[in-house]
Amino acid sequence: MASPLELVRPTSALEWSYRSHVAELVERGEPFIPFPVGFELGDFPALLKKLDDGSRGIGLPEGFVPNTTYWLVRNGSEVVGVSNLRHALTPKLLREGGHIGYGIRPSARGQHLGTGILRLTLKEAAALGLKEVLVTCDKSNTASARVILGNGGVLDSEVFVEERGAFVQRYWIRGLGQT
Numbered sequence: 001m002a003s004p005l006e007l008v009r010p011t012s013a014l015e016w017s018y019r020s021h022v023a024e025l026v027e028r029g030e031p032f033i034p035f036p037v038g039f040e041l042g043d044f045p046a047l048l049k050k051l052d053d054g055s056r057g058i059g060l061p062e063g064f065v066p067n068t069t070y071w072l073v074r075n076g077s078e079v080v081g082v083s084n085l086r087h088a089l090t091p092k093l094l095r096e097g098g099h100i101g102y103g104i105r106p107s108a109r110g111q112h113l114g115t116g117i118l119r120l121t122l123k124e125a126a127a128l129g130l131k132e133v134l135v136t137c138d139k140s141n142t143a144s145a146r147v148i149l150g151n152g153g154v155l156d157s158e159v160f161v162e163e164r165g166a167f168v169q170r171y172w173i174r175g176l177g178q179t
């Protein structure tokens, strides 16, 4: 039996559930978080290749580092979240953006899935050899801050990000792979 909550690499087997995840965001006019959720869906095999290429550092836009996208899957069939793990930090990501971005399907929020997707993505970060990761969120994003704190995040600093016109909190999660 499939475990209730798994983190998987994007797969054609979950195409329609992933499409409905994105459709919920579009319906609600929400931003695409993490950024690969905004990738063109028309040609699904091409999307899967683009995501796989991104993980291998192939065809990335200028200034991007290799990054791996994961889907959070409930009961083996329902995509309920997406995360993106940056393999390294650039000066820009060090300031805001961090190693990991994540989002939960709107209709599935408030069930601790946000906490779960970050927990599972931290395991992938540890498997990649990272010992500590930076996770950032808008200061006004209380739910995301609680997700980070719930995963052992320690607030390092708050910076004002001109382009966003907002304060961003920077948290470090240390000691990966030690539990």
Ligand SMILES: CC(C)(COP(=O)(O)OP(=O)(O)OC[C@H]1O[C@@H](n2cnc3c(N)ncnc32)[C@H](O)[C@@H]1OP(=O)(O)O)[C@@H](O)C(=O)NCCC(=O)NCCS
Binding pocket: 033, 101, 102, 103, 104, 105, 108, 109, 110, 111, 112, 113, 114, 115, 116, 136, 137, 138, 141, 142, 143, 144, 146, 147, 150
């Ligand atoms: C942020 C986000 C991932 C949280 O996902 P979620 O599954 O709803 O979060 P959880 O259910 O794990 O809740 C985590 C904590 O936040 C609290 N919380 C949830 N929604 C909240 C809200 N709207 N306001 C305040 N606190 C909230 C929960 O009570 C919980 O607190 P606890 O750990 O003390 O029990 C989700 O709201 C989302 O996808 N937002 C849009 C994308 C985004 O902002 N991503 C983060 C970018 S940094």
